[in-house]
Amino acid sequence: MSSVLIIGAGGVGRVVAHKCAQIPEVFSQICLASRTQSKCDQIAAEIRQKTGRRIDTAQVDADQVPELVALIQRVKPVMLINVALPYQDLTIMDACLETGVHYLDTANYEPLDEAKFEYKWQWAYQERFEKAGLMALLGSGFDPGVTNVFTAHLMKHHFDQIDTLDILDCNGGDHGYAFATNFNPEINIREVTANGRYWQDGAWVETQPMEIRRKFDFDQVGEKNMYLLYHEEMESLAKHFPGIKRMRFWMTFGDAYLKHLEVFRNIGLDSIEPIEFQGQQIVPIQFLKALLPDPASLGPRTHGKTNIGVIAKGSKNGQPVQRYVYNICDHQECYKETHAQAVSYTTGVPAMIGAMMMLQGHWMKPGVWNMEQFDPDPFMAALNQHGLPWVDLENDIDIDSLPE
Numbered sequence: 001m002s003s004v005l006i007i008g009a010g011g012v013g014r015v016v017a018h019k020c021a022q023i024p025e026v027f028s029q030i031c032l033a034s035r036t037q038s039k040c041d042q043i044a045a046e047i048r049q050k051t052g053r054r055i056d057t058a059q060v061d062a063d064q065v066p067e068l069v070a071l072i073q074r075v076k077p078v079m080l081i082n083v084a085l086p087y088q089d090l091t092i093m094d095a096c097l098e099t100g101v102h103y104l105d106t107a108n109y110e111p112l113d114e115a116k117f118e119y120k121w122q123w124a125y126q127e128r129f130e131k132a133g134l135m136a137l138l139g140s141g142f143d144p145g146v147t148n149v150f151t152a153h154l155m156k157h158h159f160d161q162i163d164t165l166d167i168l169d170c171n172g173g174d175h176g177y178a179f180a181t182n183f184n185p186e187i188n189i190r191e192v193t194a195n196g197r198y199w200q201d202g203a204w205v206e207t208q209p210m211e212i213r214r215k216f217d218f219d220q221v222g223e224k225n226m227y228l229l230y231h232e233e234m235e236s237l238a239k240h241f242p243g244i245k246r247m248r249f250w251m252t253f254g255d256a257y258l259k260h261l262e263v264f265r266n267i268g269l270d271s272i273e274p275i276e277f278q279g280q281q282i283v284p285i286q287f288l289k290a291l292l293p294d295p296a297s298l299g300p301r302t303h304g305k306t307n308i309g310v311i312a313k314g315s316k317n318g319q320p321v322q323r324y325v326y327n328i329c330d331h332q333e334c335y336k337e338t339h340a341q342a343v344s345y346t347t348g349v350p351a352m353i354g355a356m357m358m359l360q361g362h363w364m365k366p367g368v369w370n371m372e373q374f375d376p377d378p379f380m381a382a383l384n385q386h387g388l389p390w391v392d393l394e395n396d397i398d399i400d401s402l403p404e
């Protein structure tokens with residue numbers, strides 16, 4: 001029985017709040033706080049209607065450590081689930097240390113003025129969390145998150161050695177807009193317009209954005225173009241599984257999405273450099289965000305499925321092995337359950353499960369940790385129970401020989 005404080009009332013925060021509310025035996029008290037309290041109140045009203053449970057709400061600016069500390073001291077949670085933006089990770093970790101509260105997030109810290117996400121800032125908190133007897137679980141979403149746990153599961157149950165790992169993220173959903181992003185547009189556009197990068201023999205190999213493409217036939221979605229990009233879980237997986245020789249991350253994009261991005265890029269609308277506009281400083285990508293549909297509004301309009309998984313090749317007892325573990329999630333089913341589409345759902349459910357792993361003691365250890373550093377079994381079992389069932393199959397797909 002534990003009290004949790006959730007920070008961030010966007011698409012992911014909505015799912016985390018709904019899912020925690022479904023398990024009162026683990027999450028006995030829930031407070032949802034965000035910059036805009038009315039968003040928390042709306043989610044609280046939905047939850048009351050669906051489950052009959054009351055959750056508390058609050059307003060907080062998570063960029064301000066004193067505000068966070070005051071809120072935590074009032075709510076007195078055992079742990080904090082950070083599903084605000086990556087820019088708030090460090091202030092929230094500071095507030096957790098000051099108040100003696102465990103921490104979890106779904107995305108690694110990224111400075112607001114530099115499009116560069118890395119774990120180094122958060123890994124630097126290791127000693128402080130350990131000394132305080134507190135735990136911080138990093139990246140407990142789907143990717144990062146479940147993809148790290150899938151890798152740990154494969155390593156534990158099927159391989160002595162993984163030689164190559166390919167992480168495949170397909171969103172086959174259609175929301176009917178010419179262009180919209182499924183989660184925070186600023187974060188999303190910054191991620192996909194960055195150079196690609198993959199891990200090969202102990203070093204990163206850089207590519208141009210969207211330079212490498214393959215056609216892949218995704219189960220229950222169909223054939224899609226997927227593009228190699230850099231993704232944050234590869235940094236921690238390369239560190240914790242140093243035997244993996246090559247690791248790549250692939251994400252699907254439709255042609256219309258890429259055409260819009262190209263135009264935004266050509267005219268500088270994706271820039272994070274402030275410009276002067278009618279006597280005011282504005283950041284182009286933030287202006288673009290204001291024009292785009294709110295990701296939280298996509299839920300009712302999005303049909304189709306996501307398919308996200310991991311293909312590993314390697315050996316066990318000297319014999320070659322290749323396996324594919326993946327989850328398929330249906331946008332409309334997610335919406336019926338939590339008023340959010342599958343991209344928010346596939347992030348929010350693992351955040352709730354990560355918190356449950358910590359509160360139930362399966363994964364409780366002082367320090368700062370990534371998902372693959374814990375026993376994958378209880379987490380994998382919880383995925384099956386809480387809305388993200390997976391399959392683990394033998395497989396012989398050779399991504400390198402697929403058409404471009």
Ligand SMILES: NC(=O)c1ccc[n+]([C@@H]2O[C@H](COP(=O)([O-])OP(=O)(O)OC[C@H]3O[C@@H](n4cnc5c(N)ncnc54)[C@H](OP(=O)(O)O)[C@@H]3O)[C@@H](O)[C@H]2O)c1
Nearest residue numbers: 008009010011012034035036062084086107141142143183
């Ligand atoms: N690991 C994964 O698989 C994965 C996948 C998708 C997303 N994510 C991560 O999940 C997180 C949430 O994504 P989302 O799609 O829910 O984004 P979102 O819809 O933009 O929601 C973010 C929420 O954070 C709140 N917020 C922002 N700045 C704040 C501040 N200074 N103080 C308090 N609250 C603040 C916003 O506040 P208000 O609206 O209240 O103003 C908003 O409700 C992001 O970090 C994203 O990178 C992870």
